[in-house]
Amino acid sequence: MSPPSRTLGRVNVVEAVDLHRTYRVTTGTIRRRSHDVEAVRGVSFSIREGELFGLLGPNGAGKTTTIKMLITLLIPTSGSAHVLGYDVVRDAARVREQVGYVFGGDKGLYERLSALDNLRYFAELYGVEPRRQRARIDELLGLVGLRGREHERVEGYSRGMRQRLHLARGLIHDPPVLFLDEPTIGVDPVGARELRALIASLTKAGKTVLLTTHYMFEADSLCDRIAVITDGAIVAQGTPQQLKAGVEQGGVVEVEVFGIDEAQVRRIEALPGVLAVTVEEQELKQLLIVQTAPGTELMHVILAQLDGASVGRISQREPTLEDAYVQLVTA
Amino acid sequence: MTRVVRVVAFGFLIHFKHLTRNPFDVMVTTIWPLVYASLAYFMFRAGSPPESLLIASIGATVMGIWSVTTVGAADAIQRQRWAGVLEVLVAAPTPFWTVLLPITIASSAIGIYSLASTLLWGRFLFGIPLELAQPIWFLVSIPPTIVSIGLLGFVMASVVVRFRAGWAVGNMFEYPVWIVTGLLIPVALLPAWAEPVSWALAPTWGMRALSDAAFSGGSPLFDIGMCVLLSAVYTLVGAVLLGRFLQSARRRATLSLT
Numbered sequence: 001m002s003p004p005s006r007t008l009g010r011v012n013v014v015e016a017v018d019l020h021r022t023y024r025v026t027t028g029t030i031r032r033r034s035h036d037v038e039a040v041r042g043v044s045f046s047i048r049e050g051e052l053f054g055l056l057g058p059n060g061a062g063k064t065t066t067i068k069m070l071i072t073l074l075i076p077t078s079g080s081a082h083v084l085g086y087d088v089v090r091d092a093a094r095v096r097e098q099v100g101y102v103f104g105g106d107k108g109l110y111e112r113l114s115a116l117d118n119l120r121y122f123a124e125l126y127g128v129e130p131r132r133q134r135a136r137i138d139e140l141l142g143l144v145g146l147r148g149r150e151h152e153r154v155e156g157y158s159r160g161m162r163q164r165l166h167l168a169r170g171l172i173h174d175p176p177v178l179f180l181d182e183p184t185i186g187v188d189p190v191g192a193r194e195l196r197a198l199i200a201s202l203t204k205a206g207k208t209v210l211l212t213t214h215y216m217f218e219a220d221s222l223c224d225r226i227a228v229i230t231d232g233a234i235v236a237q238g239t240p241q242q243l244k245a246g247v248e249q250g251g252v253v254e255v256e257v258f259g260i261d262e263a264q265v266r267r268i269e270a271l272p273g274v275l276a277v278t279v280e281e282q283e284l285k286q287l288l289i290v291q292t293a294p295g296t297e298l299m300h301v302i303l304a305q306l307d308g309a310s311v312g313r314i315s316q317r318e319p320t321l322e323d324a325y326v327q328l329v330t331a
Numbered sequence: 332m333t334r335v336v337r338v339v340a341f342g343f344l345i346h347f348k349h350l351t352r353n354p355f356d357v358m359v360t361t362i363w364p365l366v367y368a369s370l371a372y373f374m375f376r377a378g379s380p381p382e383s384l385l386i387a388s389i390g391a392t393v394m395g396i397w398s399v400t401t402v403g404a405a406d407a408i409q410r411q412r413w414a415g416v417l418e419v420l421v422a423a424p425t426p427f428w429t430v431l432l433p434i435t436i437a438s439s440a441i442g443i444y445s446l447a448s449t450l451l452w453g454r455f456l457f458g459i460p461l462e463l464a465q466p467i468w469f470l471v472s473i474p475p476t477i478v479s480i481g482l483l484g485f486v487m488a489s490v491v492v493r494f495r496a497g498w499a500v501g502n503m504f505e506y507p508v509w510i511v512t513g514l515l516i517p518v519a520l521l522p523a524w525a526e527p528v529s530w531a532l533a534p535t536w537g538m539r540a541l542s543d544a545a546f547s548g549g550s551p552l553f554d555i556g557m558c559v560l561l562s563a564v565y566t567l568v569g570a571v572l573l574g575r576f577l578q579s580a581r582r583r584a585t586l587s588l589t
Contacts, residue, residue, distance in 0.1 A: 023584055071422055075581045096424040107415025112352040113345065121345045124338050125423040125430065153352075169419075 013177055013208040014047040014070060019079035021065050021232075039065045041232040042079070047225075052199070052209045054223035056216070058329055062232040063212040064103075067179050070210070071101050083177055097127070100170035100178045104185035108166060111155040115146055115165050118154060119172060126173035140168040144198065160191030167198065178202060180211045184218060196222060216322035226321075230329040243324040250275060252319050253299055255288045256312030267305045273298055276327045285312060291319065291327055335429050342433030343440070346407070350441055357444060360403075364395030364445040365452050371515060372457045385460070388453040389545055390514040393538045395445030396480055397514070401505045403438035404484030408491040417492075418586050427492075427577055428570040435488050439481030446473070465551075468544035472551050475558035476537030482565035483533045489569050493576035493585060514538055533561045 021040040027033050040062040047053040055063050068074040070081055072092040080087065086094040110118050116137065123133045141147040144164035154162065163183060170178060180199065184192040192215075200222055202209055213219055219226055220240045227237040236243055260279065268288070269277045273296035280287040288306075292298050303311065351357055368391035375387040408431070411417040420430050453459040463469045487504065509515055511525050512535040518526055529535040540554035580586050 068418075073418055073422055073581060073586060074584055075578075093424055093426075096422055099422075101419065101422050103415075105415070108419055109414075110345075110349050110416065111414070112349050117345060117348070121341065122419075122423070124341045125420070125425045127334065127424060130337070 011049040012046040013049050013051075014045075014053075014081075014083050014210065016046070016066070016070065016081045017044050017079055019043040019066065019069060019081055020077045021062075021069060021074060022077045039232055040069070040076075043229065043232070043234055044079075045227050045234065045237060047208055047210060049208055050203055050206055051224045052203045052211060052222055054219040054226040055210060055212045055229060056214075056219055056226055056325055057212075057229035061229045061329075063229060064181055065232075066229070067101075067181050067210065067212065070095075071099050071179055072096055097173070098175055098177055100173070100175040102166045102170035102178065102180050102183055104163065104166075104182035104187075106159065106162060109154045109162060109169070112153055114151050114153055115141070115157075115168075116150040118165065119150075119168060122169050122172050128173055136172065136174070137168075140171055143171075144168045145194070158191075160187045160195075163187050163191070163195060164198075167195070176206070176208060178207050178209045180209060182212055182214065184213065184215065192218075216320065216325055220321040228325060228328045236324075236328050240321050243328075244319055244321055246324055246327070250292050250294045250296070250319065252317050252323050253290045253292060253302055254313075254315045254317065255290075255302065255306070256282075256285050256314070257288050257306060258285045258310035258312065260286050260288060260306065260309050264305055264309065268302055271298060271301055271305070272296075276323075276330045278326055278330075289323075289326075291323055335426075338425055338429045339433050342430060343437050346434050346437035347440055350403075350407075350437055356441070360399050360441050361444045361448045364391065364398060364449050367391060367394055367398070368449045368452055369456075372453060372459075374515075376457070384453070384457065385462075385545060386542060388450060388459050389541045390538060391453070392446040392449045393476065393480075393512075393534050393541065394509055394514045395449050396439060396442030396477060396537075397508055397512075397534050398505055399442040399445055400435070400439040400480050400484040401487065401508070402502060403441060404435040404481070404488045405491050405499075405502075407434050407438045408488045412586070421577065421581075421586055426570075428566075428573050431488060431492070431573060432482070432485050432566065432569070435485040436478055436481035439477050439484055442477060442480070443473075463545050465544045468551050469541060472537070472540035472544050472555060475555050475562070476533070476540060479533035479558040479562045479565070480537060482562045482569065486565050486569040486572065489573040489576050492573065493580045493583075508532060508534060512538060530557075531561070533558060533565070536561065 019040055020042060023037045023039055024034050025037050043066055055066065057063050065074065069076050070083060070088060072088050072095050075089055082088065083095045084098050086098065088095050119137045119140065120133065123137065128136055141150050144167055146161065146164055146168065154165065157165065167183065184195050187195060196218060199209065199211065211222060223240060225239050226243060227234045236246065265277060265279060268274060268290060273293040275291040275293055278289045280289065290302055299316065371387040371391045372384060375384055411420065421427055423430065450461060454461050511521065512529050512532050514534060518529050536554045536557040540551040540558065543549050543551040543554060
């Protein structure tokens, strides 16, 4: 074990240095061929004590693989990582005592058991003192709002209730470090808001949190710092404000269009001064979002490319974290 | 040590509860061995003295426990993987062998259902009297039989942790173990090399313990002792294998489905 290093007077709780992870993929039935896929390529970052750190990236970017290396489920191909000074390969058991892992989705719980049985079982596995278990479970049920429903089988729970139970399971041993992998995915807006409030309260209670999410407003409102990962490598790192500042000199043009086609999108992408183009499908229309370079005024040129399509509301606004993210991952 | 005992005991109760809450699982466990038991009864009834039908009945019960274990133990791990729980279990600071062991013993303990159904099936359908010479020893023999067979399942289940399709291994061993451990036919009728193999397999000694208790063929104590000894060996071998397979699974990323 090496002592946790200090940055800006605060302890680095999680440190990843040049992490690599390669998977061997085999294809074919009779003539089998193998090739290596690099899921994570030289990822380095550190998370300070009490910080809520966001790891953002598209599907398959390497977020979950990175988390799984940090919580000892995967061994890095190369590089090193420490949690509270413990090496994730050599001191795996120590790391596991210090971290909680929560992931999104329906899985990860015993469906035919009650929430109480699930929590009691994981309390045993995580070494919670028998005399403390009852009080700890009751405290967590209150925290996640499941008190009164703890005797019901999990198979009857809604997605939001399951997610809250996941969080309670991850907190059962009161770990100082939490890894939350898309914890609000598929949860309804009210449930997701409650979960976000709960996550925000964790850092107030002194926990260090690594959060992955696809919801940019969530990352913007919760995270102290963010790293954007794409194709297994970190392409930007900083506070949400710093990331937004990266595109702040430019602007964003939003146009509601009825029936935009691929060719028109490609023509807009090719315009000088256009940094990124995304099309959001809405009910009967599409929302065309164009990020433009600093000092460019492209509104009329863009509209000219939409010849033939019906155009609705047009607006120009300041970039959001989502704009910064899109620019980073599509660059 | 106390912590290990607690984790294993509580894990057993939780997984037994989880398994028995699926009525279809219980139904299959109860009915499935009856098919094999019926075959055994017909075989023995055709050419053996009537008292040997009870041997067939006991053999069929151990066959049932073994079948449930061999398929169930491997399947139990696969179910943890499908349910997304396997990674959560591995991520816990508890040594993983203490987590996996009660899962396989719980799978084997479900064999209690097949034991009861097989004996009752023989009693009411084939008229086999349940006259046990040493009923107390018979009852005493059941837990070590189940635990030792469950621990043999534990050794097999360790493979499934590493290989996603490893559950097929469980099915592969079902029939050979029936034969080589003398559950269907006496081991003496098999080639000489089969006997030492049978000594290493828990169902052999479980079957002998139950038979000795049923027919007053002597004290089943030695057979029970062998079940306990083999349980210790299986635990040790399973824990070592599991440690290696788990390391390999972390290296090759086979703990999750994706």
